[in-house]
Amino acid sequence: QIRVFTVVLVAALFGGAVFNAITVSLPKLFDERLLYGGVNLTQVGSYAALVFAVAAFAQLPVGDLLDRFGARSILIGLLILQIGALLLITNTHGVMLIPIAMILVLLLFAEIPITSWLLGHYVPPHWRARAFSVEYVLSLGMGAAIVPLIAWGHRTGYGFDKQYLLLAVSAGIVLTAACFLPAWNHKTARSLPDSNANIKL
Numbered sequence: 001q002i003r004v005f006t007v008v009l010v011a012a013l014f015g016g017a018v019f020n021a022i023t024v025s026l027p028k029l030f031d032e033r034l035l036y037g038g039v040n041l042t043q044v045g046s047y048a049a050l051v052f053a054v055a056a057f058a059q060l061p062v063g064d065l066l067d068r069f070g071a072r073s074i075l076i077g078l079l080i081l082q083i084g085a086l087l088l089i090t091n092t093h094g095v096m097l098i099p100i101a102m103i104l105v106l107l108l109f110a111e112i113p114i115t116s117w118l119l120g121h122y123v124p125p126h127w128r129a130r131a132f133s134v135e136y137v138l139s140l141g142m143g144a145a146i147v148p149l150i151a152w153g154h155r156t157g158y159g160f161d162k163q164y165l166l167l168a169v170s171a172g173i174v175l176t177a178a179c180f181l182p183a184w185n186h187k188t189a190r191s192l193p194d195s196n197a198n199i200k201l
Contacts, residue, residue, distance in 0.1 A: 007177045015115075034098075090161045
């Protein structure tokens with residue numbers, strides 16, 4: 001339980017940085033890298049909205065896969081693909097930016113149910129609300145901090161190419177933590193919250 005909760009905290013902190021940075025900076029990224037091809041601001045907004053709308057549906061299949069295979073293999077796979085997409089998008093310009101961004105945001109949205117699933121399966125019921133609270137404080141706090149950091153970096157010469165490389169490093173930290181998650185045992189996992197209900201963290 002302590003190990004799982006630690007992984008969730010790492011994911012909330014560093015994964016929250018990646019998620020919030022991408023969702024905040026994506027319209028500006030489109031603005032910089034699509035406008036030179038004659039795309040206006042209305043189209044930039046439409047492309048960003050399309051990416052977010054399509055990516056939101058990624059949570060549905062992940063929810064089903066979690067109950068089949070557990071979180072460890074799914075989270076590791078998503079993070080490996082996410083790091084690849086972050087590295088690829090750093091120097092991508094023009095129309096190819098749209099499908100790569102859609103893949104990246106899809107991978108980000110696909111991760112959303114995983115930490116909640118972990119807390120629901122491994123944290124005792126009497127500690128679960130507090131665990132969710134700590135996760136949300138870290139994630140939302142990182143979201144509040146990342147906006148001025150992106151603006152400051154962009155203003156001082158650290159463009160999205162450099163910023164997205166740092167985000168890839170953050171995703172790598174979450175990937176390292178995910179490797180310490182317990183393997184999924186479908187036969188016994190459903191009884192974890194009840195059987196551990198009296199364990200004090």
